[in-house]
Amino acid sequence: MASSSRTTGKAPKSPESFESLARRNGAAEILQSYEKLSWYSFQRCESLTQTRLHFQNIVAGFTDEDEAAFVHWKTDNTPRTKPGEEAKSGRKGKERVSLGGGGGDGVAGSSTQKPGKEREKSYSAGSASGSVKKKRKSDG
Structure with missing residues (x-):
């Protein structure tokens, strides 16, 4: 018991x-x-x-x-690019830059130069034709 x-x-x-x-x-x-x-x-x-x-x-x-x-958050499963590697586009080669102002060889939108170089080129061309040069702060 x-x-x-x-x-x-x-x-x-x-x-x-x-x-x-x-x-x-x-x-x-x-x-x-x-x-x-x-x-x-x-x-x-x-x-x-x-x-x-x-x-x-x-x-x-x-x-x-x-x-x-x-779970209420959305997951982003898009592949990430490696550092220094640009995202791949559908077109091969460099993409063209269109500044709309013309320049280059005379065909609109066909310039492959970077925008900064295009501006320098048109600026120097404008100053050579006798137009007034824009003053900079460093010029005084």
């Missing part, structure tokens, strides 16, 4: 699976370390706040499907 009322010293069995418990403990460990949280944030291409919310949902016991229902 006395043996049936005794406790065995073991904790009652948890209804949670071992994998779920290990996942929740891992998420809690990540939340406790700012460095780990920032690494996961970089890996997931998210802000720290978004990553923190993700791991808080894991600790709370939400599944990936539950979490997907709560």
Whole structure:
């Protein structure tokens, strides 16, 4: 009789699976370390706040499907260009600059010079034809 009322010293069995418990403990460990949280944030291409919310949902016991229902931000999956590399356009070669004022070889919009060089060229041509030169602050 006395043996049936005794406790065995073991904790009652948890209804949670071992994998779920290990996942929740891992998420809690990540939340406790700012460095780990920032690494996961970089890996997931998210802000720290978004990553923190993700791991808080894991600790709370939400599944990936539950979490997907709560996500309200849009993801931008457009490919990024590497530093120093320009975005690829549909046309090959240099794009032409049209300044609308003409110049160059006389055909409108056919100039391949940069806008700054075009302005210098037309400025010097205007001063050579006898028009008044614009004063600069450094001229006095």
